[in-house]
Amino acid sequence: METDTINNSFKSEEYFINMGPQHPATHGVLRLLLTIDGEIIKKVEPDLGYIHRSIEKMCERDSYQQIVHLTDRMDYLSSHINNEAVCLAVENALEIEVPERVKVIRTIIDELTRISSHTLWWGVMGMDVGALTSYFYGFRDRELINDIFEETCGARLTMNYNIPGGLMQDIHPNFVKRVKEFIAHFKTKLPEYDKLLTGNIIFQKRTKGVGVLSKEDAIAFGASGPVARGSGYSCDVRKYHPYSALDKITFNEALHTEGDSYARYLVRIQEMWESISIIEQLIDNIPEGDFKVATKAVIKLPKGEYYQKVETARGELGVYIISTGGKNPHRMKFRSPGLSNLSLLNHITVGGKIGDLVATMATIDIVVPDIDR
């Protein structure tokens, strides 16, 4: 990028480091241009676009059924929730009421997705602060969820299980049994997560008071999800704009007010417990019924604008469809949680050390394809 201007604006002892796009802590292909004085970070400038595929442009040529599978490839760790966002937007536009069964199944898989994403994040968080073992423990538990997905949806990551109007297939007969097994297993493992990392004095020293984000800044920078909730901004879309079966269940919104990396960490750990409780409320009460309602082969949305918010594992995903009445959207915008959350990175890491930057990035929990789209 503009190395020359950066060089010219250097003070005497500052220097410039290129962190990424191939760097273990940037979780993919994010490039950070760091201006550093010794170990102290003076400026962080993200350079994006290494995995930009222009999904929004591709959506403009695809039919609404086809758009769904593109959203798998944005935030691939909460692919089901992304799928659901598009489907909900289309269903709301067409004024289709999906069966109760679909709503419940969608919510269960949403929460499983959230747990799966958070377990991966937990493992990677441990790895970023130097505890490599947590990575394997996180993946061990995540593997069980992936098996459930594979059995029911056919794929482990890019599931594409939702279609406008319902689900692609009914749940597998083993689904309920396996989910219950997983919940029982995971309830014994979550306390271990706490023993291994949460309580650990080194981990607390590394994260407490690091990357502090005030509530006002969280709102101003458009933060959402665990990042905003770690700062005390109550923004859970599941609470304020409930979708699918979320209006029938009770759960607490994980909220911490410290705003540091440790608070964001605790929010995610607590969210896993909440997700378990949501699944437990629903798993025994999956109503009988169809798994989809018939839609036309060619879906045409009425002229207008449709906005659908959902809460992915990373925050608020917005799907904004502008339709002119045709079979393709005129404009499709994905408001990705990652881009807004990343935009505050410079704000909260300046003045910290390189180690702080890594810990903060881990708790912001970015998924680069979600930012680049």
Add this chain to the structure above:
Amino acid sequence: MSYFSDIYHGIRTLLTGMGVTGKYFLHSRKGAITQQYPDNRDTLKMFERFRGEVVMPHDENNEHSCTGCQKCEIACPNGSIEIIWDRQVDPETGKKKKLIDKHIYHLGMCTQCGLCIDACPSDAIKWAQNFENAVYDRSQLTRVLNRPGSKVRAGVEE
């Protein structure tokens, strides 16, 4: 005083952490989650819904049930399916009928979204559970799904 309680607290939390890993170390014999992949090929079975690649099942008479309606081709977001078809006279009814010549599937472009199989009205294509799809030449990823000489099963209508 908090100085010493800090030290005590710190050491205690560290030992707790070591307890967790130590427990797994002792159980490592049977607790290992590693799948020794190429060795367990025989026992490794994918779930029945697993999306490996699109195949067209043929029965013992070398007949499939693809009518050439092209719904899968339209449903595919990536253009991975191409159907070359022809109108031929059906020898039984004597009417002209749409028959497939080649059902071409580009595995290299497929994103395993499953829309084609969802769209197929006659269940002519389905998912195969094989997952070792790597080949040495990209052209091998383009496959013709209907076998040579196969024809559509009688009674399968569009």
Add this chain to the structure above:
Amino acid sequence: MTNQELQELITSWFSGPESAHLEFTEEGSQFLNLSIDPDYLHELMSWLKTNNKTSFDYLFCLTGVDWGKELGVVYHLESTTHRHILVVKVQTSDRENPVFDSVQDIWPTANFHEREVFDLFGIKFKGHPNLKRLFLPEDWEGFPLRKDYVDEVNMVVK
């Protein structure tokens, strides 16, 4: 605040609502839409943010739109205290050099989103401190999300 009250309040801020091309509509959208002349955009936005009755402090979506002839930007605003939502739209028919006021001094989150819009639509934002391409390389020609963008090599048109 209900949409009706919002509408009345915002209208009352302008001495001549017609000169600002203030238009409210709820048609074809679940939110209250407000379109305004670009010249008055920054003024309106800072009022919306600072006024205690509206206090739209959360800009959750900033979208560039190519309406065919006009280029526009759509701002989705939410108030974290009152929990009401407002959609503000601006557009210009100048496709060569479209300029709007930057709102990144009101909501810092707009910094990245405006860069994204600049990158993909070529809409410039006056007062933006770091307006350069966000995703695409510096030397990229054209603005891909515009409807008239053509790239015969990389774009697959169905």
Add this chain to the structure above:
Amino acid sequence: MYSSLIITNNIHSWVLSWMPAAATGIIEMIMIALAYLTLFAVLGLFLVLMERKVAAWFQLRIGPNRVGFFGMFQTIADALKLLSKELTGTDKADKFLYNLAPYFLIISSLMALAVFPFSKNLQAFDINIGIFFLIAISSIGVIGILLGGWSSNNKFALIGAMRSGVQTISYELSVGLSLLTMILLTGSLQLSEIIEVQKSGWLIVQGHIPAVIAFMIYMIAGTAETNRAPFDMVEAESELGAGFHTEYSGMKFAYFFLAEFINMFIIAAIGTTVFFGGWLSPFGITESIPWLGVFWFMIKTFALVFLMMWFRWTFPRLRVDQLLTLEWKYLLPINLFNIVLMAIIIWLNFTIQF
């Protein structure tokens, strides 16, 4: 100077029988050097294998199990691979220092290895300032790291090297002081003397409370001195990529890698010698068979090595300023207090001796 086990005596007299005395000395030195080089390589390879296996077992994995039975030859295969790899380097590197750096580490750890009594009289070099020599030698290694990081003309490597300098200089203090605490008990710096004293009980038992504190401090500081997790600021792969050896490849990288593991062995071996009675068996069961001393020495050393691996695979990494806080605010004051405590205990004759 030469070890006086019967077999070495035999070799000595055999060589002397057909050579002048001066040449004999040189020949024997070379033989011993070769023996230690072999030991160095074998130990290094074994420790790498052990680390990988132990890490795998902590992490619910199996570990290397393809090359040879139980993956025994995995590290040998790796070493062969590294040998055959191209030696790359950065364009604007200071070539001389860049190439020199690995040898600093290798030589310093090799020299340290020379003074350990693996068993009764099985020791290459029993100098009377043994512990002092070890502490002095072990701090030479950091020069290699600093040179390697600085000369490779890479900012990540430079940060790693600077961190290493800070870290080693700080933690040397704790290593030295905690060993000094134990020297109060032995009254000698000579390693064979230290072991002799422990015939009436391991020093960690003799010195009880202050000795345990000294041991804990020694293990923490020793882990830090070898730049291993949770103190691996030097490499810190999630922060610096590979740290100071980012630009090294092939065998030069392997030197760094081996030296790290040998250093770990050295730290554990010092710990064994000073705290756990070296090659002495518990309760003197095998006093009569000196060869078994090697067995006991290795058992104890590898137990300590395992402890260090356990640390590595459990704990997160400290931040660089916390690393210094730990040293200067916690370890050093406790250490100084501990020396006084130990002195009082010895003065009042509160030591436990069997």
